[in-house]
Amino acid sequence: MNTAQPPSYQNLKKHLGVYHARAVQRIKDHIPEKGPRESLYDLVLDYPTRGGKGFRPGLCMATCNAFGGDNELALNTAASLELFHNAFLVHDDIEDESLLRRGKPTMHQKEGLGIAVNVGDAMNVLGMRPLMANISILGHEQAWEIFTEVEHMVRQSVEGQAMELNWVRSNSSCISEEDYLEMVLKKTCWYTTIHPMRLGALIADVEISLDEFNLLGYYMGAAFQIQDDVLNLVADEEKYGKEKGGDILEGKRTLMLIHLMNHCSKKEGTEIKEFLGKERSCRSAADIEWIMTLMEKYGSINHGIVSSKQLAGAALHEFTRLFSSLPAHPDKEMMEDLVMYMIHRDY
């Protein structure tokens, strides 16, 4: 009997929490003093202060320090990443018709669609302000380099989002794992892991090419996304903060759903496609249970768990290649913990 418990990652969470809090404070510093509050600037702070995990500012700040930089110089960029991330979530929740985010009603559920679209837009433009503040700290040239990274990051996210939305809209059932991983690279990896590390390294003035971080970021980000989607199926709703099985309700093409559609019988495939073609409001709790049972039957959830662990293993390998020669540093340790946490987290 295996009684080994996964580590609790208390140190990691504390460490990330500190970076997250610093980024949120920097976001607050960039909110204009004048302008509408209740219908705009108070709402801009809503998602960021719901207590996200702070992966993005954490990865950016920790990479900067681990590579010998001064991560105080990366704080504006980290704040910008956190703001863009939350802007993305506000619009993503609209696009996916999600009900809950971090345990509370989503922005459009709470404030109405119009205000929510506009708040997301406001967050995107406010995300530019810390990048402008980089000029006086890092000079015009590096400030533009950072900006170029951010432009690529946001653009990749909208491209990934377009791929995913199009699958739902066209009720696609012929999606390969390769398609899925391309979508995740675009939708998740660039902005969750690759660019945060690239930006931290850029500000640390590393001598290696920033492209060296791409593979590590891809493995980490994909492991993270798949684990996130597994948790949507199996996690404790209260801890996880989203509706359990919400992805199925949304018709989201997760690795598990794709695996199921590629492995079930023809008859089941037709039924699944029919279910996914229904209006969201016509999908019931019983439908979710039925899809979950099929996923169990075909080992789709297990396939997701295994894939996530494999990707995390590859990430660990890449991490060693890039970081092992660096001197010991709490931020280097944190980065290693973070790779492991991607597959051990239960919310």
Place this chain on the structure above:
Amino acid sequence: MNTAQPPSYQNLKKHLGVYHARAVQRIKDHIPEKGPRESLYDLVLDYPTRGGKGFRPGLCMATCNAFGGDNELALNTAASLELFHNAFLVHDDIEDESLLRRGKPTMHQKEGLGIAVNVGDAMNVLGMRPLMANISILGHEQAWEIFTEVEHMVRQSVEGQAMELNWVRSNSSCISEEDYLEMVLKKTCWYTTIHPMRLGALIADVEISLDEFNLLGYYMGAAFQIQDDVLNLVADEEKYGKEKGGDILEGKRTLMLIHLMNHCSKKEGTEIKEFLGKERSCRSAADIEWIMTLMEKYGSINHGIVSSKQLAGAALHEFTRLFSSLPAHPDKEMMEDLVMYMIHRDY
């Protein structure tokens, strides 16, 4: 009997059309070659190629030339303005639940809500690309100055949008004309007139302060917005390209509706508020007729027309102050025509 016809502005339209076409071509040059087409990049070009009037690129390019600059240097910025404008329209149509834009179904009506939100986001990030291309033409420093102008422009628009959405959401009936003009300054003027002129002047390296353009832009932009809202009530739907009376259906707080609410009887005021408190789907064509009749009764539409003309008169005065000492130039003439056109246009 006054048989004078307003001028047809054929020259102006042609001149603006050339600038618009150049801006749209430059937008196309900045669309990435790879990436989703049907669900993203083809749609990014949808609104810009529906044939807008091209006020923003036109004002930017013409101001640059009129002040002795080379407006080829302003083309990236003009393209960026046109793209941000169209991004704003895609999201604005969602926020206002509009059905038609430039004579065709709005993006969310045509492509669904999720895709439309994402396409607007894509347009906003693509709007950054021409600004990045400014670096190699104008240098790091001026490229940042332009960026700072654009950040302010987009931020003012979301602030104005928040004010307007909040009036609809809270079913406000106590709005002064001063409140209205503040909202229009934020929502319309900065991005339609003030910043396009400031940016053209900046690129022309003018010696006067860019703030000198603020008052002219404010008068022009407010005249434009009020005339736009008047046209929504009285214009030929086919020419105008939006649903006639659509603003009333949306509960939009136009100058005319505000004038009506501030001048009608208490009983009528209660009825109007009740109507505006209804779900949009519960508002009928008869309701629109009834509000229109009340607007006629209290001279609200006429008040809008007169206000627009007064603002355009003030704009003409400001225009003379700023432009009269400049040498003759087709772009200077175009600017003057444009001020007049703001109040004469019938679509």
